[in-house]
Amino acid sequence: MATETLSISKALNIGLRRALENDPKVVIMGEDVGKLGGVFRVTDGLQKDFGDQRVIDTPLAESGIIGTAVGLAIRGYRPVCEIQFDGFVYPAYDQIVSQVAKMHYRSGGKLRIPLVIRIPFGGGIGAVEHHSESPEAYFSHTPGLKVVSCANPQDAYVMIQQAIASDDPIVFLEPKRRYWEKGPVDLDAPIADAYPLHASRVVRPGTDATVLAYGPMVRTCLEAATAAAEDGRELEVIDLRSISPLDLGMVYESVRRTGRAVVVHEAPSNVGVGAEIAARITEECFYSLEAPVLRVTGFDTPYPAARVEEEYLPDLDRVLDAVDRSFGW
Amino acid sequence: MAKGDPGVSTRSRRAAPRSRKATGADPDLVQLLTPEGERIDSVTGPDGTVYRADLTDDEYRSLYRDLVLVRKLDAEATALQRQGELGLWASLLGQEAAQVGSGRALRTQDMAFPTYREHGVLYCRGIDPIMPFGLFRGVDQGGWDPNEFKFNMYTIVIGAQTLHATGYAMGITMDGRMGGDDGEAVIAYFGDGATSQGDVNEAFVWASVFNAPMVFFCQNNQYAISEPLERQTRVPLYQRAAGFGFPGVRVDGNDVLASYAVTRTALDNARHGQGPSLIEAYTYRMGAHTTSDDPTRYRIASEVEAWQAKDPIARMKAFLTKQQIVDADFFAEVDEQARSESLHLRERVLAMPDPQPVTMFDNVYPNGSPLLDEQRAKFNRYMESFEGSAH
Numbered sequence: 001m002a003t004e005t006l007s008i009s010k011a012l013n014i015g016l017r018r019a020l021e022n023d024p025k026v027v028i029m030g031e032d033v034g035k036l037g038g039v040f041r042v043t044d045g046l047q048k049d050f051g052d053q054r055v056i057d058t059p060l061a062e063s064g065i066i067g068t069a070v071g072l073a074i075r076g077y078r079p080v081c082e083i084q085f086d087g088f089v090y091p092a093y094d095q096i097v098s099q100v101a102k103m104h105y106r107s108g109g110k111l112r113i114p115l116v117i118r119i120p121f122g123g124g125i126g127a128v129e130h131h132s133e134s135p136e137a138y139f140s141h142t143p144g145l146k147v148v149s150c151a152n153p154q155d156a157y158v159m160i161q162q163a164i165a166s167d168d169p170i171v172f173l174e175p176k177r178r179y180w181e182k183g184p185v186d187l188d189a190p191i192a193d194a195y196p197l198h199a200s201r202v203v204r205p206g207t208d209a210t211v212l213a214y215g216p217m218v219r220t221c222l223e224a225a226t227a228a229a230e231d232g233r234e235l236e237v238i239d240l241r242s243i244s245p246l247d248l249g250m251v252y253e254s255v256r257r258t259g260r261a262v263v264v265h266e267a268p269s270n271v272g273v274g275a276e277i278a279a280r281i282t283e284e285c286f287y288s289l290e291a292p293v294l295r296v297t298g299f300d301t302p303y304p305a306a307r308v309e310e311e312y313l314p315d316l317d318r319v320l321d322a323v324d325r326s327f328g329w
Numbered sequence: 330m331a332k333g334d335p336g337v338s339t340r341s342r343r344a345a346p347r348s349r350k351a352t353g354a355d356p357d358l359v360q361l362l363t364p365e366g367e368r369i370d371s372v373t374g375p376d377g378t379v380y381r382a383d384l385t386d387d388e389y390r391s392l393y394r395d396l397v398l399v400r401k402l403d404a405e406a407t408a409l410q411r412q413g414e415l416g417l418w419a420s421l422l423g424q425e426a427a428q429v430g431s432g433r434a435l436r437t438q439d440m441a442f443p444t445y446r447e448h449g450v451l452y453c454r455g456i457d458p459i460m461p462f463g464l465f466r467g468v469d470q471g472g473w474d475p476n477e478f479k480f481n482m483y484t485i486v487i488g489a490q491t492l493h494a495t496g497y498a499m500g501i502t503m504d505g506r507m508g509g510d511d512g513e514a515v516i517a518y519f520g521d522g523a524t525s526q527g528d529v530n531e532a533f534v535w536a537s538v539f540n541a542p543m544v545f546f547c548q549n550n551q552y553a554i555s556e557p558l559e560r561q562t563r564v565p566l567y568q569r570a571a572g573f574g575f576p577g578v579r580v581d582g583n584d585v586l587a588s589y590a591v592t593r594t595a596l597d598n599a600r601h602g603q604g605p606s607l608i609e610a611y612t613y614r615m616g617a618h619t620t621s622d623d624p625t626r627y628r629i630a631s632e633v634e635a636w637q638a639k640d641p642i643a644r645m646k647a648f649l650t651k652q653q654i655v656d657a658d659f660f661a662e663v664d665e666q667a668r669s670e671s672l673h674l675r676e677r678v679l680a681m682p683d684p685q686p687v688t689m690f691d692n693v694y695p696n697g698s699p700l701l702d703e704q705r706a707k708f709n710r711y712m713e714s715f716e717g718s719a720h
Contacts, residue, residue, distance in 0.1 A: 053502075059531070061531045067532070070496060071497035091527070104692055105692050107470075107475075107692075108470070168696050247699070
């Protein structure tokens with residue numbers, strides 16, 4: 001078994017390479033994805049090995065990237081589009097929401113648009129504005145799109161290949177600040193047998209409260225669970241992995257055991273993913289809850305200047321504070 | 330050559346028409362049939378390309394038949410909307426020549442990306458004219474497979490389809506299907522208003538730098554709902570192409586012969602690897618933007634009358650008559666066919682059933698979604714809760 005220690009960035013890179021190898025219809029397109037290998041090097045070396053017709057440096061216009069990818073998809077290709085940063089996806093918003101998301105529906109199921117839109121998302125890297133945003137709610141709110149995020153190198157490697165193989169249009173959110181964190185990746189396990197793409201997973205079992213997260217916040221929650229354990233509280237941490245559709249079956253099962261749930265994301269709370277999760281837990285687990293579902297999120301401000309982002313972003317202490325509040329209810 | 334597929338290989342030499350450079354009052358306009366029905370043998374476009382459309386008599390008659398049929402079917406649709414049978418209709422009245430000319434210029438292997446007004450192009454592609462009525466009657470959202478008909482679904486967001494067309498054309502190159510007479514090409518339809526959209530300008534950039542085998546076909550019908558051309562541009566639209574690095578040409582969009590000749594040349598150039606081009610079909614929207622619009626609020630009758638004199642069908646009829654290409658019964662026979670086809674269309678539109686409400690949950694995702702499965706099940710239970718429910 002070829003298990004290697006890889007960063008999320010490198011795991012994505014190898015996953016993309018596998019996808020290019022396995023299906024001649026897979027093409028990668030985006031700004032600086034070719035010679036440069038992407039600003040985060042996720043596509044490093046791919047143009048060199050697969051040529052500039054399969055790894056395409058595009059003009060600098062996001063709507064053009066997605067719109068031409070739609071045309072390629074109509075022609076039978078499986079485009080993997082890179083949007084360079086979260087805050088730059090909005091020029092493509094019409095193409096994503098009105099075209100990509102709706103074409104299968106409008107065609108009465110006759111047309112498939114198997115697009116993957118990769119977006120490095122989230123903060124914590126000391127960036128200037130528009131480089132640290134968490135736009136998942138916009139896309140999760142859109143019927144016809146699916147939205148996933150990976151939180152560790154193994155999932156990065158597997159999920160990107162699953163997303164590309166899926167006929168659904170998928171927004172693939174990559175946890176930017178975790179790109180360089182390393183972990184074991186089994187490169188030989190067949191993708192067909194892998195854990196399903198749109199399924200959540202318990203990443204730390206516990207008995208006292210359920211903590212839910214995805215993408216960059218999974219690690220934050222795991223660290224919080226380690227700290228809580230020192231105080232004698234066992235937190236069950238669930239990596240949601242799929243933000244749309246949400247897979248909440250094991251979440252309900254967990255909350256019925258623990259009676260407490262805390263949802264964590266970087267995006268602002270107002271009308272966000274956490275609100276949807278809280279509502280659904282409340283509907284399904286009402287009689288099991290010892291406290292309301294609590295949210296730990298970014299604030300309802302524009303993403304702030306980098307020197308205060310540590311205070312904006314949920315961290316270990318804010319997660320534990322929410323757990324304390326849940327127990328104090 | 331099949332009937333209804335006019336080409337340039339066989340020719341009629343009945344008259345001895347003029348040749349000219351595109352000069353004079355309308356120096357940039359490529360015109361091969363004057364409003365009076367005089368055929369011009371050849372016209373030299375702004376980049377030196379010589380355009381001609383000396384077709385067979387059968388082909389001339391066929392083009393006339395197309396023009397009359399698409400106008401009649403369009404009028405029937407407007408009537409159906411007025412009678413409450415359609416939610417909306419976007420009439421092509423006045424633009425028949427631009428659509429029939431360009432539509433007939435497409436070869437079988439070519440792919441078209443329409444707006445929501447290209448009923449005439451759809452007809453010329455040999456597609457059942459009932460197809461878009463699902464959308465306008467509100468029983469579906471368009472509902473066809475673009476690849477089956479080589480004709481994309483109607484696109485209502487202005488200009489969005491030009492990028493899809495460009496990506497599709499890039500795919501032709503990647504598939505090695507460019508070059509040679511059997512090479513493929515793409516035509517992207519849009520209007521004068523769309524030229525202000527970012528997507529159209531991005532499509533120009535993409536098509537140019539990737540040398541995409543495609544034609545941008547802009548029907549400049551002078552209005553974007555109420556806004557006149559002057560609100561979209563200070564330069565003739567076809568001149569925009571130069572800034573993007575490919576040829577642009579303005580054609581008389583009320584002249585089916587010129588629309589045909591210019592489009593066929595542009596498509597053939599594209600399929601042979603000579604890259605994209607822009608055609609501005611200069612025409613006029615004789616009717617309202619859609620059945621929801623009232624053009625008397627923003628334009629004067631004399632303007633409409635001036636364009637009435639340039640009617641695409643009248644000039645073709647004058648040409649056929651003057652050239653004695655048709656026999657005495659021809660026009661009546663075409664009118665009768667149009668009447669019969671429109672009646673048939675009406676009957677089929679009226680027979681379109683409403684979909685079952687629960688079908689709204691279908692085809693959101695190729696792979697489905699547990700959330701939708703749950704909502705569908707709840708919806709069914711709710712519907713069944715009504716007494717006497719058929720569900």
